[in-house]
Amino acid sequence: MKRIVLCAALMMALYSCSEPKKNSVQQEEGLAKKYEQNFKIGTIFAQPQIEGVDKLSIDIVKKHFNALTAENCMKGEVVQPEQGRFDFSLGDKVVDFARQNNMYMVGHVLVWHSQPPKWIFTDSQGNRVSRDTLIERMKNHITTVVKHFKGKVDAWDVVNEAFEDDGSYRKSPYFEIIGEDFINLAFKFAHEADPEVKLILNDYNVCKPQKCDAIIAKIKELRSSGLQVDYAGMQMHCTMDFPSKNEIETTLKKFEDNNIKLQITEFDLTSIPFPMGNTAEISARADYQEKYDPYKNCLDDDSRAKINSRFKEIFDSFLSHSQNIERVTVWGITDKGSWRLDWPIPGRTDFPTFFYSDGKMKEFLME
Numbered sequence: 393m394k395r396i397v398l399c400a401a402l403m404m405a406l407y408s409c410s411e412p413k414k415n416s417v418q419q420e421e422g423l424a425k426k427y428e429q430n431f432k433i434g435t436i437f438a439q440p441q442i443e444g445v446d447k448l449s450i451d452i453v454k455k456h457f458n459a460l461t462a463e464n465c466m467k468g469e470v471v472q473p474e475q476g477r478f479d480f481s482l483g484d485k486v487v488d489f490a491r492q493n494n495m496y497m498v499g500h501v502l503v504w505h506s507q508p509p510k511w512i513f514t515d516s517q518g519n520r521v522s523r524d525t526l527i528e529r530m531k532n533h534i535t536t537v538v539k540h541f542k543g544k545v546d547a548w549d550v551v552n553e554a555f556e557d558d559g560s561y562r563k564s565p566y567f568e569i570i571g572e573d574f575i576n577l578a579f580k581f582a583h584e585a586d587p588e589v590k591l592i593l594n595d596y597n598v599c600k601p602q603k604c605d606a607i608i609a610k611i612k613e614l615r616s617s618g619l620q621v622d623y624a625g626m627q628m629h630c631t632m633d634f635p636s637k638n639e640i641e642t643t644l645k646k647f648e649d650n651n652i653k654l655q656i657t658e659f660d661l662t663s664i665p666f667p668m669g670n671t672a673e674i675s676a677r678a679d680y681q682e683k684y685d686p687y688k689n690c691l692d693d694d695s696r697a698k699i700n701s702r703f704k705e706i707f708d709s710f711l712s713h714s715q716n717i718e719r720v721t722v723w724g725i726t727d728k729g730s731w732r733l734d735w736p737i738p739g740r741t742d743f744p745t746f747f748y749s750d751g752k753m754k755e756f757l758m759e
């Protein structure tokens with residue numbers, strides 16, 4: 393009896409799991425082409441693409457995307473693992489792929505409290521280095537990296553996540569050791585290393601009003617002191633209710649009103665419980681629990697529709713402000729490779745990107 397009930401439950405579960413729609417005409421065309429009048433459509437490259445093992449995702453990139461960011465391999469901890477020893481082997485492969493496929497290449501990232509060159513803040517005794525030493529190390533890192541990729545990277549995320557949600561400066565080691573002008577110095581060094589390359593001040597939760605205001609004020613300050621800042625970068629790691637449509641619209645308009653062009657640098661959408669509050673701080677962690685993994689066995693029709701309509705709500709805002717948006721990059725090629733599956737909780741099923749795990753496109757993009 394028990395087995396019959398179990399089988400019936402399983403059948404029902406399977407029956408209510410919905411299948412994504414088949415390819416449509418738009419899908420044949422490719423997203424980059426479809427939105428070429430609006431903005432570039434970007435995605436990221438990680439190990440499976442660099443090594444050429446994930447053929448499905450590489451084909452999707454070639455067909456649908458015209459901008460590329462390295463997910464991890466151009467970060468400080470990878471390119472300068474020890475002081476003075478630079479490793480560009482992986483970054484070079486990503487940049488080569490972008491060039492071969494005529495893609496806009498984004499350098500990610502020069503100055504960030506997460507995944508920095510591990511040694512950069514301390515001396516050989518483990519004590520924090522002086523202001524002058526950190527400035528010198530930061531200058532050397534930025535200069536060497538930017539010069540290496542000169543002519544091959546179109547825009548750099550120069551400083552990432554420098555602000556708290558309340559608009560104050562994040563108390564990162566860069567801020568604590570150098571002071572708030574670590575941002576000014578970073579932009580100065582990047583521009584000196586490659587006067588042609590575009591420069592981005594990137595952050596998450598840019599739709600938090602005080603954070604948005606702080607970023608706008610900082611960019612104006614940098615510009616009025618003669619420094620080049622080309623774009624504000626909005627990461628846009630979204631949940632089903634944050635940021636709201638209204639918050640997105642208000643934020644996009646604020647940047648327009650202040651003559652600051654935007655790049656949407658890391659768009660994704662989590663549709664499973666997110667018990668950490670609104671953040672994209674990569675050190676946030678929680679343990680796995682079944683209740684936090686509702687789509688483990690199945691995505692039902694109703695949830696699939698809700699996810700697609702939330703995606704559409706956000707993407708429509710980007711489209712209606714596209715005159716001020718250079719690029720929309722989605723942080724992951726297919727759902728299978730998304731960092732969301734392991735952050736902030738490991739091993740879950742989620743649908744954060746433009747393509748389901750089997751390579752089928754999200755329905756909202758087929759309309």
Ligand code: XIL
Binds near residue numbers: 463552674731
């Ligand atoms: C994430 C990567 O996707 C993960 O693979 C890595 O383990 C941690 O970093 N903000 C950023 C990105 O600027 O670099 C982060 O990428 C996601 C949050």
